[in-house]
Amino acid sequence: MASTTSRTGADPWTRELAAELDRLDARSLRRSIATPEGGQGPRVLLDGQWLLNFTSNNYLGLSDDRRLIDAAVEATQRYGTSVSASRLLCGSTPLHDELERRLARLKRRERCLLYGAGYLANIGVLASLAGPDDAIFSDELNHASIIDGCRLSRASTAVYRHRDLDHLEQLLARTEARRRLIVTETVFSMDGDLAPLPALLELAGRHGALLVLDEAHATGMLGADGAGALSHFGLGDATDGPPVVIVGTLSKALGSVGGFVAADETVVSYLVNRSRSFIFNTALPPAAVGAALAALDVIEAEPSRPRRALALASTLREGLETAGYSTAPSETQIVPMLLGEAKTALEMERRLRAAGVLAKAIRPPTVPEGTSRIRFNVIATHGPADIEQILEAISRPSPDA
């Protein structure tokens, strides 16, 4: 737990930082790092206590899967622990090329480009595709990496109300910028809801906008073979719409680490030449690439995995709603339990933890003021008894009451 940090003896710089941390503490907004021992499965060992883990993005339970571990070891034995350079300076292996081909095929785009992280992919795409004369239209609940990409691009950025296409259309009608770019997550990371893709594609087409879709939470989970949200809506092979650039991460359902962009050949070639977070960043280590390739094999062979996580999440939603909590508007493996104030969310986090359940309070600025919540990430290696344990914990009277 955070303690008072003000240190009177410290230099003025450090004292100011410490005072700021104290203010965060007083508002229940201070964050800290928790380090479990022994990996990231459905259960984790934290401070000597085994807890059911609902904080992980390991949606398919693949990060401790033997097949991924073996593939990472094999890739390391063959190619070493690091490629020690940017892709443009020879920092590549045949595995990198193969993973790009596989991801391009999965996403039904001409070409794919790996990045060091999803974060780097988002800032790389937005900052290189849009410039000071262009206009970006961004959903208000988009991830921080998208917000940072908008800022780096120096384009004028208009934020539209969450999933509100009428608002988006008004903003589009008002812009004088020739080049327009719409950016949205396809599965939103805090509410677990879906972007209205069919209508968004239509709108982007009508306004001559390029559409950037962040599939961080959809890849591996939705659509045929985990292809993502476009496939979920039956739009995976659509070729007559606006240009679509797909951003994704290897670090969630795919159980590895790294980011990628899938798009037309021209867009990807442009990124290779202009995207600073691609050019000036050491390429992914062979282990991460090998593990992601193995994950794609598992996903193809075991389509029941995502279905299991989604069905468990649906059971959890029903239970929380029955107990009087809103989980709106979640439709996926991400289940918010809306609580309002940051303090209420922290109290619920403590209550769950006392009952052996690890789930994090999500507070501003990650979510808007007044919408603090507990977020449950349900993964394929959880079971029905694990969901039951949550529902029992919340039905007990609060230990502080």
Ligand SMILES: *Cc1c(COP(=O)(O)O)cnc(C)c1O
């Ligand atoms: C996690 C996440 C990212 C960043 O991916 P990393 O690979 O962890 O850097 C980008 N966008 C969204 C929506 C995310 O949830």
